[in-house]
Amino acid sequence: MPTKDPCVTVRLNGRENVVNIPAGANYEQLLLELKLNPEEVLIFVDNEPVPFDAPVQPGTVRVLKVVSGG
Numbered sequence: 001m002p003t004k005d006p007c008v009t010v011r012l013n014g015r016e017n018v019v020n021i022p023a024g025a026n027y028e029q030l031l032l033e034l035k036l037n038p039e040e041v042l043i044f045v046d047n048e049p050v051p052f053d054a055p056v057q058p059g060t061v062r063v064l065k066v067v068s069g070g
Contacts, residue, residue, distance in 0.1 A: 006056050010034065012063040021056050028052035030061070041065050 005020045031038050044062040
C-alpha cells in the first residue's frame with residue numbers, strides 16, 4: 001500500500017500555506033520546498049522546536065525567522 005503524502009500547514013510571517021510534501025521528507029526538505037534557507041529559521045511543532053532531520057508529520061508547523069547581526 002503506498003504511503004500518503006503528509007499535508008502540512010505552514011505558518012510564516014502571519015500567513016498560512018498548506019503544503020503537500022512527499023512521504024518520508026524531513027523538515028529541511030520542507031524548508032527547501034518553501035525556498036527558505038534552513039540557516040535562517042527555526043521550526044516549531046506544538047510550540048516545541050524540532051530538528052531539521054526529523055520526518056515531517058501532518059499538522060501545523062510554525063516557521064520563525066531568526067535575526068542575527070554584529
